[in-house]
Amino acid sequence: MADTPVPRGVIADDLTGATDLALMTSERGLRTALSVGPPETPVPGDVEASSPDVTVVALRSRTSPVDEAVAQSVRALRRLRAQGVGSFYFKYCSTFDSTTKGNIGPVLEALLDELGSDLTVVVPAFPAARRTVYKSRLFVGDDVLDESSMRAHPLTPMQDSHLVRLLQPQMRGRVGAITLEDVRGDLARALEQCRQRGVRAAVLDAVADDDLKTIARATSGLPLTTGSAGLAAAWGPGGPSAAVPVTAPGPSVSLVGSQSETSRAQVAHAAASQPVFVLEVPRDRQTVAETVTEVVHWCQARWRENAERPVLVHAPPPTRPPDPPQANLLEQTFGAIASELADRGVRRFAVGGGETSGSVVDALGIHMLDIGPPIATGVCWSVGRRDGDPVALALKSGNFGGPDFFRRAWELL
Numbered sequence: 001m002a003d004t005p006v007p008r009g010v011i012a013d014d015l016t017g018a019t020d021l022a023l024m025t026s027e028r029g030l031r032t033a034l035s036v037g038p039p040e041t042p043v044p045g046d047v048e049a050s051s052p053d054v055t056v057v058a059l060r061s062r063t064s065p066v067d068e069a070v071a072q073s074v075r076a077l078r079r080l081r082a083q084g085v086g087s088f089y090f091k092y093c094s095t096f097d098s099t100t101k102g103n104i105g106p107v108l109e110a111l112l113d114e115l116g117s118d119l120t121v122v123v124p125a126f127p128a129a130r131r132t133v134y135k136s137r138l139f140v141g142d143d144v145l146d147e148s149s150m151r152a153h154p155l156t157p158m159q160d161s162h163l164v165r166l167l168q169p170q171m172r173g174r175v176g177a178i179t180l181e182d183v184r185g186d187l188a189r190a191l192e193q194c195r196q197r198g199v200r201a202a203v204l205d206a207v208a209d210d211d212l213k214t215i216a217r218a219t220s221g222l223p224l225t226t227g228s229a230g231l232a233a234a235w236g237p238g239g240p241s242a243a244v245p246v247t248a249p250g251p252s253v254s255l256v257g258s259q260s261e262t263s264r265a266q267v268a269h270a271a272a273s274q275p276v277f278v279l280e281v282p283r284d285r286q287t288v289a290e291t292v293t294e295v296v297h298w299c300q301a302r303w304r305e306n307a308e309r310p311v312l313v314h315a316p317p318p319t320r321p322p323d324p325p326q327a328n329l330l331e332q333t334f335g336a337i338a339s340e341l342a343d344r345g346v347r348r349f350a351v352g353g354g355e356t357s358g359s360v361v362d363a364l365g366i367h368m369l370d371i372g373p374p375i376a377t378g379v380c381w382s383v384g385r386r387d388g389d390p391v392a393l394a395l396k397s398g399n400f401g402g403p404d405f406f407r408r409a410w411e412l413l
């Protein structure tokens, strides 16, 4: 197994992306801390004792305006540097989710500027999750990105699959491409040629785990690398899993705001054995509050019938075209449901969707997560603390997990 130096600081643009990567490093035996938002600077003297191998900072910047995403990401980088971190990874989605005013390019350039570095790589490939890049085109399984279900994402509809074409309009600097032949040939030379041509971000083809190992080795000297959790599978020497055990008693609830095909199939599967509540899209804050009260009563009534049986609450099908204010009200609704249920003693939450997970964890007031055992590729149990009590969280990217995810997850607790 390759022994590749590990970027010690990871800045992730959403929470499920952060847990995806943290699972990867923790499974490889790297002690991984996940901070929800930039970490507080630790008290000097504690640094050595508590220093993890990798600190992952989960932001909620994926759909933020450019200025906000840049400010959040630079702030995270500065906090990590203050803790002694010297090498960084910017984690975005393996489906390269970004809006038309996408912030991946601006964030990447701001981080390069902050580090005084000229070149980085763009590596969203994650073959274990069937994301591959060939001739700069991103594939999801057998489909190019813009022919996959990502084409109809409510917040980040992806209507091109060519990463250079997607990224260049977001950047001041030049975007280049490195072909699979060069990745498998003389990658160091290809990177040097990019540098000489003034390329700031080189999009790398990769279709197999071995390509990622090659890339991890060839880019280990760069202060900043970027991509999905795929590349993290090639970091470090590898070793026994550093995952912590996760236990939390009491009733179980799944909250699904994701509209991906995968999530919808998972909800349909769960509905065969679990009570399911379908939300309406709230019109305003007042209807958010009314909906939350209704859902909390519904959950409690279901648990009085059978305390062991998980329940599931999910968002209704979206309107076309997608409506960001409605998306935001739904996120608030899921967050408030979680927080009201937690006030009533619920400690087991499975959440479908990255934005939805961010909203739920924020509403629960959780700032740090310990990484637990895997549930599916890219999804794990994690533990946060709320008023000192452990809260078990399965934070699932919309696109991840098998059809039985919302049953299987509970069986692992």
Ligand SMILES: Nc1ncnc2c1ncn2[C@@H]1O[C@H](COP(=O)(O)OP(=O)(O)O)[C@@H](O)[C@H]1O
Pocket (backbone or CB within 6 Å): 153, 154, 155, 257, 258, 259, 260, 263, 281, 315, 316, 317, 318, 319, 322, 323, 326, 327, 328, 330, 331, 352, 353, 354, 355, 356, 357, 396, 397, 398, 399
């Ligand atoms: N019916 C709907 N109308 C508007 N927005 C919706 C609807 N259903 C879900 N959403 C929003 O879509 C977004 C889904 O994003 P996210 O939770 O990140 O899921 P994924 O992981 O699939 O990207 C959330 O902001 C959610 O509130």
Ligand SMILES: O=C(O)[C@@H](O)C(=O)COP(=O)(O)O
Pocket (backbone or CB within 6 Å): 014, 016, 017, 018, 020, 021, 092, 093, 094, 095, 228, 229, 353, 354, 355, 378, 396, 397, 398, 399
């Ligand atoms: O890289 C991935 O696919 C995931 O880690 C990820 O970023 C998930 O984002 P959401 O689909 O918004 O949950």
